[in-house]
Amino acid sequence: MAESTFGVLGIFKSGADLLKAVPKVKEKGFASLEAYTPYPVHGIDKAIGIKKSKLGILVFIMGTIGAVSAFLFQWWTSAVSYPLRIGGKPYNSWEAWVPAMFEVTVLFATFTAGLGMLFIFNKLPFFGSPILKSKAIAATTRDRFALLIQPTGGLLDVEAARAALLEAGGTDIEILPAPDLTPPGPGWWARNLAGIALVCVAVGFGTMWAIKIFPTVKPMVEMENQAKLDAQKADGFFKDGHGMQLPPVGTVPRHYMPILAKSPDQAGKDLVNPLPVTAKVLQRGKAGYDIHCAVCHGYMGRGKPLLDKFYKASPANLQSSTVMNAPDGYIYFVISKGKGSMPSYEADISSKDRWAIIHYVRALQRSLHAKEEDLK
Amino acid sequence: MSEGTVTGATPTSNRVLAGMSAVGLAGVVLTYFVEGPARFWADWLIWFVFLVVVALGALFVVALQHVTGSVWSVPLRRAPERVAALTPWLIPVAAVALFSLPVLFSWAHPGASHVRAIVEKSAWLNYPFFITRLVICLVVWVASYRILVGKSVQQDTSRDPHITVMLRRFSPVFMVLLGLTITSFAFDWVSSLEAVWYSDIFGVYLFAGAALSGLAASTLACIYLMRRDRLTKVTADHLYNLGGLLFGFTVFWGYIAFSQYLLQWYANMPEEVFWYKQRTVGGMLIVFIILGIGHYFVPFLALMTEDAKKKWKRLRWVSVWLLFMQIIDLYWMIFPLLGKNMNLGWPELAFALFFLSGGVLVVKRAMEKGSDVPVGDPFLEAGLEFHL
Numbered sequence: 001m002a003e004s005t006f007g008v009l010g011i012f013k014s015g016a017d018l019l020k021a022v023p024k025v026k027e028k029g030f031a032s033l034e035a036y037t038p039y040p041v042h043g044i045d046k047a048i049g050i051k052k053s054k055l056g057i058l059v060f061i062m063g064t065i066g067a068v069s070a071f072l073f074q075w076w077t078s079a080v081s082y083p084l085r086i087g088g089k090p091y092n093s094w095e096a097w098v099p100a101m102f103e104v105t106v107l108f109a110t111f112t113a114g115l116g117m118l119f120i121f122n123k124l125p126f127f128g129s130p131i132l133k134s135k136a137i138a139a140t141t142r143d144r145f146a147l148l149i150q151p152t153g154g155l156l157d158v159e160a161a162r163a164a165l166l167e168a169g170g171t172d173i174e175i176l177p178a179p180d181l182t183p184p185g186p187g188w189w190a191r192n193l194a195g196i197a198l199v200c201v202a203v204g205f206g207t208m209w210a211i212k213i214f215p216t217v218k219p220m221v222e223m224e225n226q227a228k229l230d231a232q233k234a235d236g237f238f239k240d241g242h243g244m245q246l247p248p249v250g251t252v253p254r255h256y257m258p259i260l261a262k263s264p265d266q267a268g269k270d271l272v273n274p275l276p277v278t279a280k281v282l283q284r285g286k287a288g289y290d291i292h293c294a295v296c297h298g299y300m301g302r303g304k305p306l307l308d309k310f311y312k313a314s315p316a317n318l319q320s321s322t323v324m325n326a327p328d329g330y331i332y333f334v335i336s337k338g339k340g341s342m343p344s345y346e347a348d349i350s351s352k353d354r355w356a357i358i359h360y361v362r363a364l365q366r367s368l369h370a371k372e373e374d375l376k
Numbered sequence: 377m378s379e380g381t382v383t384g385a386t387p388t389s390n391r392v393l394a395g396m397s398a399v400g401l402a403g404v405v406l407t408y409f410v411e412g413p414a415r416f417w418a419d420w421l422i423w424f425v426f427l428v429v430v431a432l433g434a435l436f437v438v439a440l441q442h443v444t445g446s447v448w449s450v451p452l453r454r455a456p457e458r459v460a461a462l463t464p465w466l467i468p469v470a471a472v473a474l475f476s477l478p479v480l481f482s483w484a485h486p487g488a489s490h491v492r493a494i495v496e497k498s499a500w501l502n503y504p505f506f507i508t509r510l511v512i513c514l515v516v517w518v519a520s521y522r523i524l525v526g527k528s529v530q531q532d533t534s535r536d537p538h539i540t541v542m543l544r545r546f547s548p549v550f551m552v553l554l555g556l557t558i559t560s561f562a563f564d565w566v567s568s569l570e571a572v573w574y575s576d577i578f579g580v581y582l583f584a585g586a587a588l589s590g591l592a593a594s595t596l597a598c599i600y601l602m603r604r605d606r607l608t609k610v611t612a613d614h615l616y617n618l619g620g621l622l623f624g625f626t627v628f629w630g631y632i633a634f635s636q637y638l639l640q641w642y643a644n645m646p647e648e649v650f651w652y653k654q655r656t657v658g659g660m661l662i663v664f665i666i667l668g669i670g671h672y673f674v675p676f677l678a679l680m681t682e683d684a685k686k687k688w689k690r691l692r693w694v695s696v697w698l699l700f701m702q703i704i705d706l707y708w709m710i711f712p713l714l715g716k717n718m719n720l721g722w723p724e725l726a727f728a729l730f731f732l733s734g735g736v737l738v739v740k741r742a743m744e745k746g747s748d749v750p751v752g753d754p755f756l757e758a759g760l761e762f763h764l
Contacts, residue, residue: 052682
C-alpha cells in the first residue's frame, strides 16, 4: 500500500466481544491498537497494552512545586518582606498559609493535568483525530465498540488488518486516511489569537458596562455596619451627643502628666530629664523626633524644614547656641506648650517620649559640635 | 469456595493468642495497683475507644457497600464483617470503662459545680443521661451488627436474594444511626474528658478515624485470608479499590483534623485553644508532629500511585501503620489529662498486649466459622469478575 493510512477500524457489539477480539487481532501481529467505547470497559487498557500515562508524575511534580512556592511566597511576604502582626499571631504562622498552599497545589496540578493532556499527550494544536470523521463515531458514543488497528512504525497492510478484524468478529470495516499533520500557518495563529483577544476585550467592556448600569452589591458589610463609636461623628450613646468625649474633669491620662511650670525658664530650673542615656532611649527618641520634629526642624535639627518651600515659618535651629545652652526642662516646656507658631505636642507625645526626644536632640547637637575630647 | 477449617480442638495459634492476652491482663491489673487508677483508666479508655472505632469502622465499610450497591466488594465483604465481630465485646469493655467517670472526667469531679461552662452543660453531662446514651449506642451498634453481619451469614445457607435487598434498605438507616451515635460517643467519651472544651466537628473527627481504622483492619483481614489461599479469586484489582478507599479516607481525616485545628488556632478563644495548647507542649509536641506526618503524609504518599494500591505488601504495612496511628491519635487526645504522669511505659505495653491479642483472637475465631465469602449473595459471581 503506497497510501499511508491512520488505521483500519471494526465495530463490535459489546465490551465483552471487544475484549475477546483483542487477543485474536494481536495474534496476527498487529500490536498498535486503540479502542473507542461508549463507556469504560474494565480491563481494556490492559488487553490492548496501553502504557501507563506519564501525566501522573508530571502532575505530582507540579503539585509539589505549587505547594512549595505558595509556602515560600506567603512566608516571604508575611515574615520577611513586610512583617505584619495579624491577630496576635507570630509572623511565621504556617497554619494560616495551608489553605492557600492547598489551593495553589490544586491549581498547578489541575492545570498541568488539563494542559499537559491537551498539549503534550494529545499533541495540540492538531485538532481532530480521523476517527471523528469516520462513520463509526456516532455509534461508538451510543452502543457500539470500535477497535482500531494502527500502523506500527511504517505502513499498515490494510487488507491483512481488514481480514484480521473480520475474523475476530468485527463488522462495518472502515479504512481511515491519515490526517493532515502540517503545522498550522501564521494565518491560523493570527485568526485564533485575534479571536481570543476580541473575547477578552468584549468581556472587559461588558463587565465595565454591567457594573455601571447595575448597582454593585458590597460583599461582607458586617464589619462596616457594626455598632461602634465614631470619633468624628455624632452619636446618641453619650448625653452630649458626641462620639468623642473629653476626659472626665480632674483626671489625667496615663503617661501624659501635665506640666506644672508656668514658663520655660522656670521649667528649665525645676525639671530634670528622668531618663538615662541608653541606646534604647536614644532609639525611642530618634523615632519620636523623626515622626514629630523632623518635618520642621530637619533630620539634623538645623531648622531647615522639609517643607520650607510651602510654609513660610522659620523653625528654630536646634543646633544654635541658644538651644544648646538651654536646659532640658526648657526644651521640655517648649515641646509641651509650643512656642511661636509651633503648636503644643502635649497630647501627641507621652512625657516619657518627650524626654527621650530631648536626649536625642542632645545627641544630634553633639554629633555636629564634637569636641576634641569626644574622640578619646 | 473453600470452607474455613472448622475443627473441634483449638488451634495452637489461638492458644498462643489467649496466653498473650492473659499475660497482658496480668499487666493490666498490676497497672491499677502499681501506677494508680488514673493511668489505668486513661489506658483503658484509649483501648475502649480504639475497639469502638475499629468495630464501627468495619460496620461502616460493610454498610457502605450496601448503600452504594457495590458489586466489586462482594467477594471480600466477609473480611469487614468478621472484623465487626468485635462489636458485642464492646459491652463488657464499656461496662468496665464506666468506672473511669469519677476518676478522669472533669465534669464528674466534685469541683465541677463551680465552673460555669460545665454547669451550663450539666443537662447533657450527668450520670443518668450519660449512661443512657452509652446504653443506646451499644444497643444500636450490636443490633446493627446482628442485622448487617448476621443476615449476611444467614444468606450463606438460605441463598435468599431478599436478604440482599433488605440489607440494602437497612444500610442507609444504619448510616444515619451511626452518624448520630458516633458523634454522641465522641462528645461523651473523648471530648467531655475536658468538659470546658468544645468542638462541633469532633464527632466527624472520630468518625474519620473510625472509617480509616475499619478499612485498615478490613484490608488486613482480607490480606490475611488471601495469603492463606482462602480468597483465591480476589485479585489485585479488588485490593486496588480497598487501597483507593484507604487513600481517600486518609485525605478526609487530614482535612477534618486540620480544619478543627486551624479554626481553633485562628480564633484563639481561651475555652477552645487550651486543649491544643496542652497537646502541643513538651513531649506532646513530638506526638503532635508524628501524628500530622504519620497519619496523613505517610499513607498519602505511600498509596498515591496506582501500583501501590495493588501491592498487598504495601497495603499491609500501610494498614498496620494506620491502626498504630489511630492509637497514637487517642494517646495524644487522652493522655495529657494525666499531667506530668503521661509517660509511656510497661503499662501501655501490657494494655496493648491484652487488647490486641484479645481482639485478634476474636476476629480469628470469627474467621474459623462459616464461609470466607458471602456465597449466598446473588452478586458474588459478578463481583469476582471485577476488573479495573
